Amino acid sequence: MARSVPPTHRRRRSALPAVTAGATALALAGTGLALFAGGASAAAGNLVANGGFETGTLAGWTCTATASAVSTPVHSGSYALQAVPTSSDSAQCTQTVSVQPSSSYTLSSWVQGPYVYLGASGTGGTDPSAWSNQTSWNQLSTSFTTGASTTSVTLYLHGWYGQGAYTADDVTLTGPAGAGTPTPTPSTAPPTTAPPTTAPPTTAPPTTAPPTTAPPTTAPPTTPPPSSGSLPKHLLTGYWQDFDNGATDQKLSAVQSAYDIIAVSFANADPAKAGGITFAIDPALATGLGGYTDAQFRADIAAKHAAGKKVVLSVGGQNGAITVGDATSAANFADSAYALIQSYGFDGVDIDLENGVNATYLAQSLHTLAARVGPGFVLTMAPQTIDMYNTSGAYFQLALATKDILTVVNTQFYNSGGMNGCDGKVYNQGTVDFITSQICTHIEGGLDPSQVGIGVPASGKAAGSGYVSSTVVNNALDCLATGTNCGSFVPPAKWPTIRGAMAWSTNWDAANGNDFSTNVGAHVHAMP
Incomplete structure (x- = not known):
């Protein structure tokens, strides 16, 4: 997520997210x-x-x-x-x-x-x-x-x-030459550079959906700390910006009541400790709000808890160069995240790392953190579309490795271009088909429907591309849950426990007349 003035949108960075190689x-x-x-x-x-x-x-x-x-x-x-x-x-x-x-x-x-x-x-x-x-x-x-x-x-x-x-x-x-192919010419200049010792990352567009993996025997944690209340079966997640980028500035207390999980954006890398994170309200935001103290912010978290909401600390974003790639950094991440959870009263963390993840060590760290926090721990993720394109990706591997503690993955279905769906066909972003065909890949790749949500920008200004109206989001939810209001892609099964939807951000939602929280929120909460 960008922290500068427009054009601003979630996860816009100098290197755009990768797209399927076969899309165009x-x-x-x-x-x-x-x-x-x-x-x-x-x-x-x-x-x-x-x-x-x-x-x-x-x-x-x-x-x-x-x-x-x-x-x-x-x-x-x-x-x-x-x-x-x-x-x-x-x-x-x-x-x-x-x-x-x-x-x-x-x-x-x-x-x-x-x-x-x-x-x-x-x-x-x-x-x-x-x-x-x-x-x-x-x-x-x-x-x-x-x-x-x-x-x-x-x-x-x-x-x-x-x-x-x-x-x-x-x-x-x-391989064998086809009919009409001319006789190939031999090489006069063989390659002069040796192949790299470490193979670059690869992704392959799926043409059939991978075998469905059974849901974990231990359901994602839904039992909250005593003061926090319970999460609903279908929920709305919103990212709250602790910085000003042209969207409506909000105190946490002003976040729309429809949001069940509020992801405070963002924790920053601790320059003194590999894998460690820190957090503090951006002074510029505090000034813009006419003063917003640390004590007021902590009180607002407590008030959200009293209203039955969850507040998690989002790790990463555009500037969040946080690397958890070995045992030491994994321990540092767990230690620093737990300290912030204890200090502020966060219910857990959101993983929003855009510069790559190490599934092995980050999963290890998250399990350590979950064990310390206890049964009320909330773990959410917001990977880019390409990160969840198939199960060989590191982010998908992280989600699968943390299924036993994972609350919801809200993939960003924007800034993505066209991509292959789980049926092998290409669908363009900004459509019901794009959303539902990618969700199909997530579920058939091993995630339980109750751990999968739809991530979208709350307004046309919140992302570089891929904004959809609240009607499109609601139709996608209906298609996934009941098989109705689908586009040309119809999922191979109905997933009535699909978890819900996410918006970047509550601030952009406010700037757009609260369209997302009002319309998608009402729809999500009315789902059986």
């Missing part, structure tokens, strides 16, 4: 580009035309934004592809290649840049993808098996909206 490529799968043997750097057996860009042009490729063959930087030979994304275009380059049905293929490319994606669509099976965000050359590699009637696939490379240029070189597809 699918739309170009049928372009049928002409192929030819193009470039001395094409490896023996390579089916990609001009895979090394040694023609000095983009011959054989179709690109959607500013792209060219450049002489530097290159991985091998004399040229490489360089493309520059814009705020509305991911700078995608595609090539359609003839293949044989029911055959195995390996796709690879050397790449560098803030975000680079490599993949194939239209394979007739599980469409593969891989991505990295390294500034030095690194090799992406993935594989797939074509369907029984597949005769062509579309290969793609792209970056991410508004980010820096990416570079790609030595793109190869190896």
